[in-house]
Amino acid sequence: MKEPFFKTAAELAALGKENIPDAFRLDTHLIYNSPAALDFNSPGAQGYGVKRAGLSVPDSVMLLIAPRSCGRNTSGLAAGDTERFGWLLMDETDIVTGRHLKKIPEAVRAFVESREKQPSVVMLCITCVDALLGTDMERVCRRAEEAVGIPVRPCYMYALTRDSKKPPMAYVRETVYSLLRPRKKNPRAVNLMGYFAPLSDDSELYEVLKGFGLKYIRELGRCKTVDEYHELSEANFNLLLSADARDAAAMLEKKLAIPSVEITRLYEIDKIGSQYKSLARVLGADYKEPSMKNEAEMAVAELLAITPKPVFAIGSRLNANAFELSLALVRYGAEVAEIYGDPQPQDFSYIRRLAEISPDTRIYSNLSPTMAVYDEEKSPVTVAVGRDAVYYHENAVHVPWSDETQPFGFSAVRDFCRAVISACEGKEQEKQPSKVSLGEKIVSSHEIHGLRLAIAPFAPDTSGAAAVLFPLDALTVIVDAGGCAGNICGFDEPRWDVKSFAKRSTVFSAGLRDMDAIMGRDDRLMEKLALAADEVDASFAALIGTPVPAVIGTDYRALVRLIEKRLQLPAVAVDTDGTKLYDEGASKTWETLMKTFATAGEPCDAVGVIGVTPLDFSSEEAENIRKSIDGDVLLYGWDGELSNIKRAGRVKKNYVASASGLRAAKYLEKKFGVPYEILCPLSAVEKSAVSEASEQGGRMLVIHEPVRAEAFRKALAEAGAAEVTVGTWFTPVRELSRDGDVHFKEEAQFARFVEQGGFSCVIADAALRKAAPRYIGVWLDVPHFAVSGER
Ligand code: SF4
Known part of the structure; x- marks a missing residue:
C-alpha cells in the first residue's frame, strides 16, 4: 500500500536545514494540485495574490494582459466585484510574436475612459508569456502613461519566477508603495x-x-x-x-x-x-505589559480544558507559521499530531525545539504527489487548523484560521484559542467581509481586439481539457508554472468536494520554472513524472498544455512517446494554450481519448453520453441527463471509468450533450459506425426561463453554448415564440445554426448586437449583462458556469 511522504519532527531536526528531503523541495517533483495546495500553486487564485494585491492603492485599476487562462479566476476575486479589472486577452499569435504590446497604450486609454471616476493609477499585470518574450514593461508603462496622463505601473504575475530572488509577490509589494513621494517626516x-x-x-x-x-x-x-x-x-x-x-x-x-x-x-x-x-x-521607549496578555493566557487555559483533548493537524494555509504555531501549542500542553508544510531553513529553530518536546509530530508536504494517497482514517487528528489541513480532515473539527483581517500579538493567541473552542462547541465562526470595491459604472465602447472592459474571461481551453480528465484515473499533468493549475483546479473544478471524484483524481502541476522553460528541460519533467507514477495508481498519463509550453514550442508527441516508453503507461497530450475557450479544450480531449482508447469488438447494450462536464452542467443536471435516457447510460468522463471510454465504439448509440462532444461523436460514428444524437434536456431553472420568456413575447435572444442554446430555441418555439435568435461566444455548430444567429468574438460587437437588436427578451448568464448596459428589455438569468463561474 502506498503511503504519503512525511518526516517526524525528530527525524527532520536530525537531518538539519542543510539536508531537507527532496519531497519538501518544490523543484524536484510534480506539485499535487489539490485545494490544499491552491495557495502555493496559484497565489492569485484566492486571498491576496498579485492581482488583488496590485489593487491595494486606493482608486487603482488593473489591466490584465494575458491569455484568458491567466485571468479566468478574476471574477472569483473580491467577491465578484470585478469593476477594477480590465482584460486584454492575448490570442495564439500574440503569445509567440508579442504583437499585443502595440495595443497596450490604446487599450489603457479605453480602459481609463470606460470608468466613471478617474483611477489613481493603472496597474498593468503581465504573465509568464511576457516573461518568456522578455517584454520591457517599464517601457510599455511609460508609453501607456503618456497616453493617459496618470501613473501606470507594472505588476508581474509570472509564476515561472516564483523561486527567484524577487518573486512576483515581492515585486507587487514594491509596486504598491512605489507611488509614494518624499514628505516631511512626522516623528510620531x-x-x-x-x-x-x-x-x-x-x-x-x-x-x-x-x-x-x-x-x-x-x-x-x-x-x-x-x-x-x-x-x-x-x-x-x-x-x-x-x-x-x-x-x-x-x-x-x-x-x-x-x-x-x-x-x-x-x-x-x-x-x-x-x-x-x-x-x-x-x-528607546518604555514597555508596559498590555492587559491582552492576561486574556491570551486565560484563553489558552480554556483551550487546554476542552474535552476530549483535541489532537491538532496544523496546515500552512493560515495566518501563522505552521511550525511556530505547532510549537506554541505543544509548549502549552496541547497535542499536535500532524503539520502540513514545506520547511524552509529559517523554520528549523522551531522544528528543533518541537523535536525536543513532540518528536513524533509528523510533517507532511502538501505538495508532494504522495499526498494523493493520504488517508484520514489512519490519523488521530480531531481538530484541523488551516485550509489545507481542513481539506485532508473532512471528519475533524475545522478551524480555517485564514480570515483576511490579520491577527497579531497576544490578541491573535486569544482569538485563535476562542476559534478552536467555538469550533469544538459547534459554533460557526463569524465570516470576515472580503471585498475590493470601487463600483464605477462601466461604459464599454472600443474596437480593440481582445479588450474586455466588462466581462471577466470565460473558462479557457485548459479548463475544458482538465474537466474531461478530472474524474478519470489518470496521472494528469498540467504543464505549467503552477498558476494555470491553480486556476483550473481552484476555480473551474468544483468536484473536489465530491469524495468519489477527489479520491480518484490525481492532477499535478509540472511546477515549471524559468530555466525549465528557457532551456526546454523535458528531461526534468520526465523525471518528475516517473517519480509521481511510482506513487499513484493511474491507468494512463495525460498532459495538458498551457501558455508556457505554447510559447517555447514543446513537442507533445515526443513527450508522449517518452512517457509511454519510460513509464510503460499509455499517454495522451492535449495541446491547449490558454488562449482559447473551454469548449475547444474539452472537444480536443474527448476526441483524443476516443481515438486513443475506444476499441472495436463485441457490441455492448449500453448507450453513451459525450460532453458532460461541470463547465456546462451541475451534478444534478448530469444525473437528469442520465435519467432522461432509457437503459444502461455511460456518462463518459463523469462516471470516471476509462473502461467506459473504451466501450464508446461498441455502444448502441452516443448522445451529445454539449457542442464539445460533437467531434468525438462524429469520429465514433465514422470509425465504428455508432450513431449519435444531440440531446440536452433543460433544467428546471431553464424551463421556467422559457415560460417567462414566452409570456413576454416579441423577439428573443438566447446566449449559451450551441447545443444548450438550440434546446432553448426548440423549447421556446414549442411554447409559441415566433422569433428566436441564438448567439454564442463558443464555437458554433454548423448543423444547428440558422440565419441571423451570431458568433460573438468581441465585447463591443456583443454590446451593439444586444443593445441594438430590438430584442424584448434575452436569456443568458447575468454576467454578460454588464457589457450591454443600454439594453432595456427583459434579461432572464440562466447561469452558465463556463461564463461566470456561478451556478
Ligand atoms: S502560471 Fe499560468 S496562469 Fe500563472 S501567469 Fe503563468 S501562464 Fe498565467
Whole structure:
C-alpha cells in the first residue's frame, strides 16, 4: 500500500536545514494540485495574490494582459466585484510574436475612459508569456502613461519566477508603495507593513505602539483615499510584520529615507512579550505589559480544558507559521499530531525545539504527489487548523484560521484559542467581509481586439481539457508554472468536494520554472513524472498544455512517446494554450481519448453520453441527463471509468450533450459506425426561463453554448415564440445554426448586437449583462458556469 511522504519532527531536526528531503523541495517533483495546495500553486487564485494585491492603492485599476487562462479566476476575486479589472486577452499569435504590446497604450486609454471616476493609477499585470518574450514593461508603462496622463505601473504575475530572488509577490509589494513621494517626516508616525489587509482592530499592537508615543499608526490596507495613501510617506519608520515585505521596505528606505524595524507574528506568549520589550529597547521607549496578555493566557487555559483533548493537524494555509504555531501549542500542553508544510531553513529553530518536546509530530508536504494517497482514517487528528489541513480532515473539527483581517500579538493567541473552542462547541465562526470595491459604472465602447472592459474571461481551453480528465484515473499533468493549475483546479473544478471524484483524481502541476522553460528541460519533467507514477495508481498519463509550453514550442508527441516508453503507461497530450475557450479544450480531449482508447469488438447494450462536464452542467443536471435516457447510460468522463471510454465504439448509440462532444461523436460514428444524437434536456431553472420568456413575447435572444442554446430555441418555439435568435461566444455548430444567429468574438460587437437588436427578451448568464448596459428589455438569468463561474 502506498503511503504519503512525511518526516517526524525528530527525524527532520536530525537531518538539519542543510539536508531537507527532496519531497519538501518544490523543484524536484510534480506539485499535487489539490485545494490544499491552491495557495502555493496559484497565489492569485484566492486571498491576496498579485492581482488583488496590485489593487491595494486606493482608486487603482488593473489591466490584465494575458491569455484568458491567466485571468479566468478574476471574477472569483473580491467577491465578484470585478469593476477594477480590465482584460486584454492575448490570442495564439500574440503569445509567440508579442504583437499585443502595440495595443497596450490604446487599450489603457479605453480602459481609463470606460470608468466613471478617474483611477489613481493603472496597474498593468503581465504573465509568464511576457516573461518568456522578455517584454520591457517599464517601457510599455511609460508609453501607456503618456497616453493617459496618470501613473501606470507594472505588476508581474509570472509564476515561472516564483523561486527567484524577487518573486512576483515581492515585486507587487514594491509596486504598491512605489507611488509614494518624499514628505516631511512626522516623528510620531509609523507604518505597519507586511500584510495587504489590516490587523484586527483589537490587536494590542496599536496600544503598545501608542504607549511608545506613536500617534499615527498607518497601514496600506486601511487607506480609503489617495490622500490617506500618500500620508504613508510621513512615517518616521516602518514596522515590518512579515519578512515578505523586506524588499518593499528596503525600497522605501532608499527612496524616502524611511528606515524599518522587523518583528514577527508569534503564538508563544512569552516570546510575544520579549519581542515587544526588544522593540521598546530599539525605540528607546518604555514597555508596559498590555492587559491582552492576561486574556491570551486565560484563553489558552480554556483551550487546554476542552474535552476530549483535541489532537491538532496544523496546515500552512493560515495566518501563522505552521511550525511556530505547532510549537506554541505543544509548549502549552496541547497535542499536535500532524503539520502540513514545506520547511524552509529559517523554520528549523522551531522544528528543533518541537523535536525536543513532540518528536513524533509528523510533517507532511502538501505538495508532494504522495499526498494523493493520504488517508484520514489512519490519523488521530480531531481538530484541523488551516485550509489545507481542513481539506485532508473532512471528519475533524475545522478551524480555517485564514480570515483576511490579520491577527497579531497576544490578541491573535486569544482569538485563535476562542476559534478552536467555538469550533469544538459547534459554533460557526463569524465570516470576515472580503471585498475590493470601487463600483464605477462601466461604459464599454472600443474596437480593440481582445479588450474586455466588462466581462471577466470565460473558462479557457485548459479548463475544458482538465474537466474531461478530472474524474478519470489518470496521472494528469498540467504543464505549467503552477498558476494555470491553480486556476483550473481552484476555480473551474468544483468536484473536489465530491469524495468519489477527489479520491480518484490525481492532477499535478509540472511546477515549471524559468530555466525549465528557457532551456526546454523535458528531461526534468520526465523525471518528475516517473517519480509521481511510482506513487499513484493511474491507468494512463495525460498532459495538458498551457501558455508556457505554447510559447517555447514543446513537442507533445515526443513527450508522449517518452512517457509511454519510460513509464510503460499509455499517454495522451492535449495541446491547449490558454488562449482559447473551454469548449475547444474539452472537444480536443474527448476526441483524443476516443481515438486513443475506444476499441472495436463485441457490441455492448449500453448507450453513451459525450460532453458532460461541470463547465456546462451541475451534478444534478448530469444525473437528469442520465435519467432522461432509457437503459444502461455511460456518462463518459463523469462516471470516471476509462473502461467506459473504451466501450464508446461498441455502444448502441452516443448522445451529445454539449457542442464539445460533437467531434468525438462524429469520429465514433465514422470509425465504428455508432450513431449519435444531440440531446440536452433543460433544467428546471431553464424551463421556467422559457415560460417567462414566452409570456413576454416579441423577439428573443438566447446566449449559451450551441447545443444548450438550440434546446432553448426548440423549447421556446414549442411554447409559441415566433422569433428566436441564438448567439454564442463558443464555437458554433454548423448543423444547428440558422440565419441571423451570431458568433460573438468581441465585447463591443456583443454590446451593439444586444443593445441594438430590438430584442424584448434575452436569456443568458447575468454576467454578460454588464457589457450591454443600454439594453432595456427583459434579461432572464440562466447561469452558465463556463461564463461566470456561478451556478
Ligand atoms: S502560471 Fe499560468 S496562469 Fe500563472 S501567469 Fe503563468 S501562464 Fe498565467
